[in-house]
Amino acid sequence: MAFITIAGQNQIAKKQGDNVTLNIASFVLANVPDLGSEPETRIESIPNENVVDQLVVTRSGYVNTNQVVYSLVMGSDIGNYSFNWVGLVDDEGVLIAVTYIPLTPKTKNDGGVPGNTITRNFLLAYTGIQQTTAITVPAETWQIDFSARLSGIDERERLSNLDIYGHEGFLGDGWKVTGSAGTYSVAAGVGYVGGIRAKNTTAQEITTAIFPNEIWLNVSLQGDISDMTAVSEFVIDTGPFADYVDGNGIAHYITKLAEIDAVGEVVEARVISYLKDIKSIVDKSATGKKLFNVSGDANDIVLTSKAGTTKITELSDYDEFSFIVAATNTAAVTIEVDGLAAMSLASVVSDTQIFETALLTVRYICGAFYIAEQINPKLGSNVLDIAKLYTDTVDILRPGEYALDGSSLSRSDHPIAFAIVSASSNYIDQAAKDADPIEYGGYYGDGDGVNTFTLPMLGGEFIRMFDDGRGIDSSRVFGSWKTDDFKSHSHPSSALGNIDSRSVGGGPSEAATAGSSTGVSGGTETRPRSIAYYGKTRL
Numbered sequence: 346m347a348f349i350t351i352a353g354q355n356q357i358a359k360k361q362g363d364n365v366t367l368n369i370a371s372f373v374l375a376n377v378p379d380l381g382s383e384p385e386t387r388i389e390s391i392p393n394e395n396v397v398d399q400l401v402v403t404r405s406g407y408v409n410t411n412q413v414v415y416s417l418v419m420g421s422d423i424g425n426y427s428f429n430w431v432g433l434v435d436d437e438g439v440l441i442a443v444t445y446i447p448l449t450p451k452t453k454n455d456g457g458v459p460g461n462t463i464t465r466n467f468l469l470a471y472t473g474i475q476q477t478t479a480i481t482v483p484a485e486t487w488q489i490d491f492s493a494r495l496s497g498i499d500e501r502e503r504l505s506n507l508d509i510y511g512h513e514g515f516l517g518d519g520w521k522v523t524g525s526a527g528t529y530s531v532a533a534g535v536g537y538v539g540g541i542r543a544k545n546t547t548a549q550e551i552t553t554a555i556f557p558n559e560i561w562l563n564v565s566l567q568g569d570i571s572d573m574t575a576v577s578e579f580v581i582d583t584g585p586f587a588d589y590v591d592g593n594g595i596a597h598y599i600t601k602l603a604e605i606d607a608v609g610e611v612v613e614a615r616v617i618s619y620l621k622d623i624k625s626i627v628d629k630s631a632t633g634k635k636l637f638n639v640s641g642d643a644n645d646i647v648l649t650s651k652a653g654t655t656k657i658t659e660l661s662d663y664d665e666f667s668f669i670v671a672a673t674n675t676a677a678v679t680i681e682v683d684g685l686a687a688m689s690l691a692s693v694v695s696d697t698q699i700f701e702t703a704l705l706t707v708r709y710i711c712g713a714f715y716i717a718e719q720i721n722p723k724l725g726s727n728v729l730d731i732a733k734l735y736t737d738t739v740d741i742l743r744p745g746e747y748a749l750d751g752s753s754l755s756r757s758d759h760p761i762a763f764a765i766v767s768a769s770s771n772y773i774d775q776a777a778k779d780a781d782p783i784e785y786g787g788y789y790g791d792g793d794g795v796n797t798f799t800l801p802m803l804g805g806e807f808i809r810m811f812d813d814g815r816g817i818d819s820s821r822v823f824g825s826w827k828t829d830d831f832k833s834h835s836h837p838s839s840a841l842g843n844i845d846s847r848s849v850g851g852g853p854s855e856a857a858t859a860g861s862s863t864g865v866s867g868g869t870e871t872r873p874r875s876i877a878y879y880g881k882t883r884l
Contacts, residue, residue: 347442347443347444347467347468348383348387348442348443348444349387349441349442349469349471350387350388350389350440350441350442350443351386351387351388352389352439352440352441353433353439353440353441353442354387354471356435356437356439356441357441357471357474357477360477361473361477366477366478366479367435367441367474367477367478368435368436368478369402369405369415369433369434369435369436369441369469369478370401370402370434370435370436371399371400371401371402371433371434372399372400372402372415372417372431372432372433372434372465372467373391373396373398373399373431373432373433373434373440374396374397374398374399374400374426374428374430374431374451375391375392375395375396375397375428375429375430375431375432376395376397376426376427376428376429376430376448377392377395377429377430378395380429380430380445382445383443383444383445389432389440389443390440391432391434391440392430395430397426397427397428398423398426398428398451399434400417400419400423402415402416402417403416403417403418404416404418405478405480405482406480406482406483406484407475407478407480407481407482407483407484408468408484409475410473410474410475410476411470411471411472411473411474411475412468412469412470412474412475413468413469413474413475413478413480413484414466414467414468414469414484415433415466415467415469416464416465416466416467417464417465417466417467418462418463418464419451419462419463419464419465420460420462421452421453421454421459421460421461421462422453422454422460423451423453423460424451424452424453424460424461425450425451425452425453425460426450426451427448427449427450427451428446428448428449428451429445429446429447429448429449430443430444430445430446431443431444431446431465431467433467433469441469442467442469444467449463451463499566499573502540503539503540503541503566504540505540506537506540506541506542507539507540509537510537510540510618511616511618512538512539512598512600513536513537513538513539513600513615513616514536514537514616514617514618515534515535515536515537515615515616515617515618516534516535516536516618517534517617517723518532518534518758519532519533519534519535519536519544519545520532520534520536520543520545520562520602520615521534521602521613521615522551522560522602522603522611522613523611524611525609525610525611526609527552527553527554527556527609528550528551528552529550529551529552529553529560529603529605529611530548530549530550530551531545531548531549531550531551531560531579531602532545532548533545533546533547533548536562536615536618537618538562538564538598538599538600539564539588539596539598540598541564541565541566541575541598542575543562543564543575543577544575545577549579551579551581553581553605556605556606556607556608556609557583557604557605557606557607558581558582558583558604558605559581559582559583559584559601559603559604559605559614560579560580560581560601560602560603560604560605561579561580561581561582561584561586561599561600561601561602562577562578562579562580562599562600562601562602563577563578563579563580563586563597563598563599564576564577564597564598564599564600565591565595565596565597565598566595566596567595579602580599584601586599586601587599600615600616601614601615602614602615603615612795612796613755613757613796617757617758638650638651639668639671641681642672643670643671643672643673643674643675643678643699643701644674644675644676644677644678644679645678645679645681645687646678646679646680646681647680647681648666648668648680648681648682648683649683649684650683656683656684657682657683657685658683658685659685660682660685660709661709662709662710662711663708663709663710664708664709665706665707665708665709665717666680666682666706666707666709667704667705667706667707668704668705669702669703669704669705669722670699670700670701670702670703670704670705670719671701672701673696673697673699673700673701673764674693674696674697674698674699675696676695676696677689677690677693677694677695678690678693678698678699680707680714688709688712688713688714689713689714690707690713690714690715690716691713691714691715692715692716693716696768697764697765697768699716699719700719700728700760700761700764700765701760701761701764702721702722702760702761703719703720703721703722703728703761704718704719704720704721704722705718705719706718706719721745721761721762721884724744724745724883724884725744725745726745726883726884728761728765730883731761731762731765731882731883731884732762732765732766732769732882732883732884733882733883734749734803734808734880734882735880735881735882735883736878736879736880737878737879737880737881738878738879739879740879742881745883745884746881746882746883746884747800747881747882747883747884748800748879748880748881749800749801749802749803749804749880749881749882750800750802750804751782751786751790751799751800751801751802752799752800753792753797753798753799754792754797754798754799754800754884755796755797756792756795756796756797756798757796759884761884762884763798766789766798767789767791767798769789769823769824770822770823770824771787771788771789771801771823771824772788772789772790772791772798773785773788773789773790773791774790774791775790775791775792775793775794775799778790778799782802783826784825784826785826786801786802786803786806786826787801787803787806787824787825787826788801788824789801800882801824803880804880806826807875809827811823
């Protein structure tokens with residue numbers, strides 16, 4: 346138990362008698378071997394040879410007129426040592442009070458190893474001590490429950506993440522489930538569940554012999570006062586499952602990662618985050634960035650300034666606004682800003698021209714909006730480049746590029762590309778494409794009809810421009826394949842001289858006589874010289 350030393354008692358009495366202030370200046374910490382029990386005589390001195398630290402008082406406050414509290418907060422930048430003796434010393438070096446405690450280690454940060462944080466409080470009880478120490482601040486204003494304070498910080502961060510990502514949002518392929526027939530892999534990456542950032546550092550394997558089934562992710566924040574960690578575990582069972590609080594008061598947040606169908610195939614169930622709130626946009630005009638609320642629908646977009654910000658009362662030429670498209674348009678599009686008259690998005694006159702999940706930048710010019718840029722925010726590809734044919738001089742696939750090799754792609758991972766290709770006339774049933782991959786090599790396939798689609802296969806082929814009604818190649822439909830063929834032709838005999846029928850590949854009826862004007866038909870033909878370069882597209 347803490348005690349006031351005889352020297353401290355005399356110092357307090359002297360200060361009160363002289364009507365001057367007692368100034369408690371510091372805490373003294375010592376590690377005293379064989380400390381024993383506190384002296385009943387209350388005669389104590391500073392064990393100078395065992396002192397490990399002397400620190401200025403952090404805070405002081407009064408409990409009542411006869412009790413004051415002094416507090417010392419030792420952060421993780423202090424240490425390393427242990428102490429079992431704590432003294433309170435005034436500005437004249439007098440030891441006012443002492444307490445003996447169990448040996449307590451104090452460590453500081455060491456590279457990636459965090460140190461500890463310790464708070465020591467010293468209650469000084471003496472008649473009239475508040476007036477003597479001139480302390481006017483109530484102790485309750487600074488005697489903080491640090492556990493509650495740190496929990497409050499954790500909760501505020503969780504709620505901030507919840508505002509940004511919603512109940513769940515996964516970045517890229519983070520926590521994506523792949524595999525089949527009972528063996529599945531969960532990809533490394535990051536996702537947010539219930540506002541908690543969950544990181545899967547390495548791919549994990551899951552097995553189940555029960556079909557159909559579901560794979561859920563249970564995320565909670567657990568730890569102690571020194572650290573809190575996101576704890577993630579899988580639930581392999583059919584739901585639905587809801588968030589809950591366990592018996593220890595820990596909140597758990599649950600989301601579905603995937604469904605497993607009756608034959609063991611994966612059906613994606615994650616919610617993908619594009620790191621943008623589709624309910625807000627950023628004004629990139631000369632007046633600076635400004636956030637807006639977005640409402641309306643895919644064809645009639647309404648932008649409204651957030652509460653507490655100045656509303657837009659007029660638009661200037663070349664003002665730009667960027668936002669994530671909430672839904673693919675089905676008709677012409679208008680944009681309204683802060684109640685100003687709705688204006689058309691020029692050149693967007695039919696469906697499937699601005700795409701759900703695309704980052705769209707529009708520019709205001711002379712009473713209308715124009716598309717300045719529309720990109721895939723995950724890969725950075727301009728929408729105008731998506732699904733185009735590119736020839737490359739290197740056989741390297743850069744980010745956002747895919748080989749035109751018939752690969753199967755996820756519709757949910759590539760929603761913009763899927764919206765574009767599925768609206769094209771060379772998008773066909775996968776069964777037809779698989780039945781004759783040569784005939785239908787230039788076509789996109791509808792994949793499994795639900796979750797995937799497939800790319801064309803152009804390896805080894807020449808590309809010919811689509812006739813489109815010109816009449817040169819009128820029998821061809823868009824994307825169709827045509828075998829090579831030979832055009833009927835003749836070689837004049839004057840150019841051939843004396844030749845044998847075998848040299849032109851013909852029979853006796855095709856032979857020519859030297860000097861005769863009769864030509865020779867047929868002959869061995871080859872395709873033109875060529876170089877094989879890499880064919881690919883962007884998504």
